[in-house]
Amino acid sequence: MKPKPFLSLTILIVATLIFLHLTSATSILFISSESSRSMKNPITYEYFLALKDKYDVEIIEDSEVALNSSLWREKASGSNVFFLIGLSPETLTTNKTKFLGNLSSMAENKTQRAVIAIGNACKLFSDYFSKVTNTTIHVKNPHHLLDGFNETYTFPEGSEFFILSDSNYTQTLNECKQKQASVCWPILTVKTDPEGSLGFDEYVVGIVEESVSERRVMLGVNTSLSCESCLGWDFLYRLIDWASNFSDMGFKISSDKSSYYLGEIIKVFIDSKVPIQTIEGWIKSSANTTEVLSFSGNSTHKVSEFPLFISDEPGLYNVTVEVNGLAKHHTILVKNFDINITILALSENAVNVTVFPHRSQDPMEDVKNCSVTIYDPVGNTSKLEVEKHANRFYAVYNVTYSGMYRVVVKVFDQKGRFEVEETNFTFYLPSNISIEPDNFTFELHSPMNLTSIWINVSNIGNTNITNITLEPFGDIGDWISINETVIGSLPSNSTFRTYFNVSLPPDLEEGVYEGGIKVVYGFSSKEIPIKITLKFLGRCEVDTYAIEFSIPIKSKFSKEIRIKNTGKGTLHIHNISLTPEISSFIQIKERPSFLSPNQSKNLVLEAYVEYLANNVTSERYSGYLEISTDSNNVSIPVSLTVYNDLFSLSKQLSIRLEDMKDRIKSLSKETDVSALLEKVSYINKKIEDVKLLYTQRRLAEAENAYNEAKTKMDELYIEVMTIEKSIETRKKKATTLIVGTLFLFVVVGVIAFIYLKEIKPMQEYGWLYKKWKRK
Numbered sequence: 001m002k003p004k005p006f007l008s009l010t011i012l013i014v015a016t017l018i019f020l021h022l023t024s025a026t027s028i029l030f031i032s033s034e035s036s037r038s039m040k041n042p043i044t045y046e047y048f049l050a051l052k053d054k055y056d057v058e059i060i061e062d063s064e065v066a067l068n069s070s071l072w073r074e075k076a077s078g079s080n081v082f083f084l085i086g087l088s089p090e091t092l093t094t095n096k097t098k099f100l101g102n103l104s105s106m107a108e109n110k111t112q113r114a115v116i117a118i119g120n121a122c123k124l125f126s127d128y129f130s131k132v133t134n135t136t137i138h139v140k141n142p143h144h145l146l147d148g149f150n151e152t153y154t155f156p157e158g159s160e161f162f163i164l165s166d167s168n169y170t171q172t173l174n175e176c177k178q179k180q181a182s183v184c185w186p187i188l189t190v191k192t193d194p195e196g197s198l199g200f201d202e203y204v205v206g207i208v209e210e211s212v213s214e215r216r217v218m219l220g221v222n223t224s225l226s227c228e229s230c231l232g233w234d235f236l237y238r239l240i241d242w243a244s245n246f247s248d249m250g251f252k253i254s255s256d257k258s259s260y261y262l263g264e265i266i267k268v269f270i271d272s273k274v275p276i277q278t279i280e281g282w283i284k285s286s287a288n289t290t291e292v293l294s295f296s297g298n299s300t301h302k303v304s305e306f307p308l309f310i311s312d313e314p315g316l317y318n319v320t321v322e323v324n325g326l327a328k329h330h331t332i333l334v335k336n337f338d339i340n341i342t343i344l345a346l347s348e349n350a351v352n353v354t355v356f357p358h359r360s361q362d363p364m365e366d367v368k369n370c371s372v373t374i375y376d377p378v379g380n381t382s383k384l385e386v387e388k389h390a391n392r393f394y395a396v397y398n399v400t401y402s403g404m405y406r407v408v409v410k411v412f413d414q415k416g417r418f419e420v421e422e423t424n425f426t427f428y429l430p431s432n433i434s435i436e437p438d439n440f441t442f443e444l445h446s447p448m449n450l451t452s453i454w455i456n457v458s459n460i461g462n463t464n465i466t467n468i469t470l471e472p473f474g475d476i477g478d479w480i481s482i483n484e485t486v487i488g489s490l491p492s493n494s495t496f497r498t499y500f501n502v503s504l505p506p507d508l509e510e511g512v513y514e515g516g517i518k519v520v521y522g523f524s525s526k527e528i529p530i531k532i533t534l535k536f537l538g539r540c541e542v543d544t545y546a547i548e549f550s551i552p553i554k555s556k557f558s559k560e561i562r563i564k565n566t567g568k569g570t571l572h573i574h575n576i577s578l579t580p581e582i583s584s585f586i587q588i589k590e591r592p593s594f595l596s597p598n599q600s601k602n603l604v605l606e607a608y609v610e611y612l613a614n615n616v617t618s619e620r621y622s623g624y625l626e627i628s629t630d631s632n633n634v635s636i637p638v639s640l641t642v643y644n645d646l647f648s649l650s651k652q653l654s655i656r657l658e659d660m661k662d663r664i665k666s667l668s669k670e671t672d673v674s675a676l677l678e679k680v681s682y683i684n685k686k687i688e689d690v691k692l693l694y695t696q697r698r699l700a701e702a703e704n705a706y707n708e709a710k711t712k713m714d715e716l717y718i719e720v721m722t723i724e725k726s727i728e729t730r731k732k733k734a735t736t737l738i739v740g741t742l743f744l745f746v747v748v749g750v751i752a753f754i755y756l757k758e759i760k761p762m763q764e765y766g767w768l769y770k771k772w773k774r775k
Contacts, residue, residue, distance in 0.1 A: 026244045027056040027079040033088040035061040044086035046224040047118065050233045051083065055240070062087050066095035068102045080113040081244045084121035092123050100124060111326050112250060114215045114243035119162065119222035126218065128166040132192045133158055137221075137231070138202060140169065143185040145208065145242055154229040161190050161205045162220030169202040176209075181277040181324055184209035188219070208239065211274055212250045213326040215243040251276070251323050259333040261359035262310050266332060268293060268319055270302040280322045286315025286334065293319070308334060310366065314419065335359070337367070337411050339421035345523045346396065351427060353384065355393040357411040357419070366413045373410075377403030402428045402463065402522060426467065428522015433465065433490075434458040435519060440530045445537040445569070445631060447504040455528065457487060457519060458495040465490045465521050470498065474515020476530060479503050482517065502532070510534050510569075537631035538571025538595060540564075547625060549586070549607040549640040550699055558589065561603040565595035567631060575628040576603065578638065582623035585609050585640055603627075609642040617703045618643045643699040646706050650690040653709055657683055660713070663720055670727045676720065683712045 028051060032044050037059060039045040051057050058079060064072040082103065091099050103115070123129045137153050139146055165172045169189050176184035188206025205220040217239045225231050251272035260266055270279065281293030283306055295302040314336040320329050337357040344352050355370050370393040372384040384395035399405075404426045412418045436456040459465050468487035472480035483499040490496055500517065516530040543562040551557045565571040576591045577583070590604035605625070612619050620641045627634040657680060664676045686709035693702035 026081060026240070027058070028081045028083050028240070028244075029075055029079040030057050030059045030083050030085075031062050031065060032059075032084070032086040033062055033091070034059070034086065041086045043119070043222065043224050046226060047083075047085055047236075050224075050226070050236070051240075054237060057083075062091040062099065063095070065102050066091055066099040068098070072102065080246075081116075081240070082113065083116045083118070083240075084124070085118040087121050087124075092120060096124060112213050112246045114217075114240075114246075116217040116219075116240060116243060118219050122162055122164055122218040122220050125216065126164040128164065130163040130166075131222075132161055132163060132190065132203075134161055134190045134192060135159060136190065137161070137205065138189045138191070139231075140185075140187055140189060143187060143208060145238060146187055149231070149235065153231050155223060156227055159221075159223040162222060163190070163192070163203045163205060164207055164218055164220050165204045167204075169204055172204045172207075176207075180275055182209055182211035183274045188221075208242070210249070212272060212276075212324045215245075215249060217243050249273075250326055251321075251328065253319065253321050253328050253330045255319075255330065255332055259335060260308060261335050261338055262308050262312055262314060263359060264308055266306040266308060266317070266334075268304045268306070268321070268330070270295065270297075270304075270321055270323065272300045272323060275299040276302060276323050278322075278324055282320045284318045284320070285313060286317065287313040293321070314417065336413060336417055336419040339409055339411055339419060341407060341409055341421060341423045343407065343423070343425045345427070349399050351397050351399060351425065353395045353397060353407060355386075355395075355409050355411070356391065357393075358391070368412045368414050368416075370412070371410045373408045375406040375408070377401050377405065399427045402466065426522065428465065428524065432460045433468075433519065433521060433524075433526060434460045435526055435528055438528060440516075440528070441533075442502075442531070443533045443535065444504070445535060447506050447508040447534065449504065450502040452499050452501065454497055454499050455517070456495050456497050457490065459490040459492055464492060468496075468519060468521045470500075471518045471520060472515065473518050473527070474530075476502065476513050476515035476532060479505070480515070480517065480530070502530070504532070504534070508534060510536050536569030537567055538565040538569050538597065538629065539567035539631055540571055540573070540627055540629045540634050541566045542627070542634055542636060544636065547605065547636055547638045549605075549638075550643070551607050551609065551640070552643045552694070552697070552699060553609050553612055553645060556606055556608045558604055558606045561605070561625075561636070562600055563592060563595065563603055563627070564600040565597055568597055569631075570597070571595040572630045573627065574630065575626070577626050579623035579626065582621050582638055582640055585621055585642070586638065605638075607640055609640075612642060612644045614644075616644060617646060617649070617706055618699075641699075643694075643703055646690055646694045646699075646702045650687045650694070650706060650709070653690075653706075653713060654684070654687050656713060656717075657687065660716060660720060663724070667720070667723055667727070671723060676716065676723075679712065679716050679719075683709050683716065686712065 030048060030051065032039075032041070034041065034044055037048065039048065048057065048059070058075050060072060060075050062084075117125060135155050135157055137155065139149050139151055139153065141147070141149075165175075165186075167175065169186055172186045176186065184207055186204040186207050188204070189202035190205050191200050192203055193200050207216075207218045209216040209218075219236075219239075225233055225236055251270055254269045254271070256267040256269070266283070268281065268283075270276070270281075276299055279295050279302055281295060281304060282290050283293055284290045291306070293304040293306060295304045297303050312334070314334050317332045317334050318329060319332065320327060322328075337359050340356040340358070342354040342356070344354070346352050353372055353374075355372065357367055357370070370386050370388070372386055372393070372395045374382045374384065374397055376382070378401055382397065384397055386393045386395045388394075397405075404424055407423050407425065409421045409423075410418045411421075434457075436458070440453065442450060455470075457468065457470075466489045468490055470482050470485050470487075472478070472482065479502050481501050481503065487496050487498075511534055513532045513534065514529065517528045519526045519528065541564045543564070547559060547561065549557060549559065563573075572594050573592060576588055578586055578588065586605050586607045588603070589606050590602060592601035592603065595601055609619075618641055620639065622637070622639050625636040625638050627636075661677075661680055664673045664680065667673050667676075686705050690702050690706045690709060693699075693705055
């Protein structure tokens with residue numbers, strides 16, 4: 001059954017991630033007397049915790065190493081970084097030889113390794129091993145590993161350190177320098193007196209050592225590094241990273257060239273960071289013959305020379321060098337000839353192929369003939385007729401298709417040996433491309449960016465055109481970015497549209513900048529010229545956001561507005577005008593026409609109004625001052641407040657007030673007018689304030705005072721009229737009462753007379769009646 005595509009893809013992705021993880025992280029084999037991640041020894045456990053989050057860590061008990069068990073061999077095959085700490089007494093005594101032997105032959109096909117020994121594990125590699133109790137460690141700096149660390153660190157009271165040499169620091173350093181197969185540096189010391197002679201001196205408790213196949217770190221520190229004043233785990237991490245950097249370990253093998261020609265001399269160089277004690281080398285030819293290489297030089301740099309004969313076979317030569325037991329390989333290409341191929345277009349459908357074979361010796365004497373084979377885009381093969389001229393070969397090829405061609409050249413020597421060289425060329429048969437627009441011209445006034453400028457590329461020929469490329473060129477080439485730089489295929493009578501942007505440097509100076517875009521198709525090309533003229537303009541700035549006038553009628557008032565050119569170029573002012581709402585009242589007296597960069601000039605406005613309506617105290621007009629320039633336009637709000645002749649109006653108010661005073665005096669015979677006279681006095685004071693404020697050109701205050709006086713005057717007028725009407729009404733009521741009373745008396749008398757005249761007969765003896773009768 002075939003696997004499902006999704007499942008196969010998933011397996012591939014997971015396998016890739018596992019491979020990347022395994023190859024990117026340092027894998028450490030943690031060797032101690034512990035066999036489980038749950039450890040009895042607290043110091044060993046703390047080191048394990050510090051390593052597991054930063055590195056891939058495997059645990060194995062030291063007894064497994066001494067026994068060379070299958071578990072040890074399995075885990076050792078996956079790691080060549082060994083971290084030794086807290087080893088058992090048996091490993092350090094009776095099993096020491098077996099342990100070290102198995103550690104050295106750790107796994108198959110492992111040629112380089114790193115060993116980090118902590119605490120008592122250093123006893124495996126040190127002849128002198130003495131325990132002291134101390135609190136202070138001194139950091140020595142003969143090695144770049146210790147850059148950035150302090151000179152002294154304090155450990156907890158009673159910390160145990162292991163001295164790794166019976167010599168003090170200076171003697172140990174000298175001994176390191178004298179080693180023949182490795183280099184070492186003492187890096188940590190403590191001051192102590194191991195011999196009991198009371199001669200305190202610095203003794204080594206930390207050493208790093210390097211050979212071509214191993215880097216070793218020995219720290220005689222039998223305490224953790226987690227206290228605040230201790231070195232810290234970053235110190236240990238740096239040592240581990242250095243020791244496990246296998247790419248920087250050992251020696252390097254190189255040659256002065258990557259390829260040689262028959263007759264030249266191969267030079268092989270060996271460079272080592274550590275002294276080379278033993279070196280062996282071989283070179284194996286392409287004909288499987290092997291010869292020994294001899295080396296000369298100093299302890300870290302060796303050189304070997306191997307001359308090539310014309311009779312040797314060309315091909316790959318393998319160099320093997322073994323230094324102090326570590327082998328490395330280097331491959332060199334040996335050529336019979338160096339073949340240079342040049343292809344030039346002869347016409348619209350033909351090319352010329354030139355072959356120039358050469359080498360350091362006998363450039364052409366050994367050349368017998370040359371063959372040129374061309375493979376066209378549709379799979380046809382053509383073997384060309386070749387002509388020899390001096391030291392070159394020539395062939396002509398007629399192109400039949402547009403596309404890429406492969407050229408295979410073989411040069412044969414007199415022995416029939418040949419050298420092969422290949423190259424490709426692309427050829428397009430005549431085609432016709434039209435470009436629109438065919439040029440661009442821009443005039444800019446600041447280094448702005450030009451974006452989304454379109455180009456139409458049209459194929460107006462009869463054949464399909466492929467692999468059309470668009471390339472910026474000229475002074476502005478680096479400023480041009482094209483949206484699509486390759487048109488894969490453009491059929492006949494079709495059009496492709498692309499876009500480009502031009503990003504001008506912000507600090508660009510004035511001038512004319514040219515370049516463009518080249519459209520390349522086959523052996524033909526067309527250019528789209530682009531011309532950018534950068535001419536700086538000025539910029540108009542004014543010193544105000546708004547202009548306000550407050551004037552009395554029949555009075556002229558001027559204002560100055562400062563105009564400044566803040567641009568890089570000359571500022572040309574085309575027009576300065578006022579909008580119609582205010583142009584009848586404000587005139588422009590001074591107007592600049594141009595300003596140089598950073599120059600300032602005044603614009604002068606003059607306001608004048610002849611008259612206002614008698615019934616208003618002020619009038620407000622609003623509009624704009626418009627400044628038109630070649631770079632930017634400025635519009636400033638303008639307001640004009642015109643105040644009437646408040647002095648004259650206040651006089652008229654005084655006349656009304658005098659009339660009002662006379663009327664109030666006439667009322668004093670009928671009623672109490674003291675309150676009215678107080679109001680007259682207040683209004684009179686306000687009128688005087690109006691005159692004073694107007695004279696002082698405190699126009700807004702004068703208007704407010706006038707309006708208040710007028711309002712109070714109107715109120716007083718209404719109040720006096722009300723009192724006058726009240727008195728008149730009272731008088732009319734009294735007259736009406738008198739007339740009514742008299743009329744009542746008359747009516748009563750008439751009624752009484754009639755009544756008495758018509759009295760009943762029984763009343764005829766009344767004295768009145770009798771008197772009347774007699775008459």
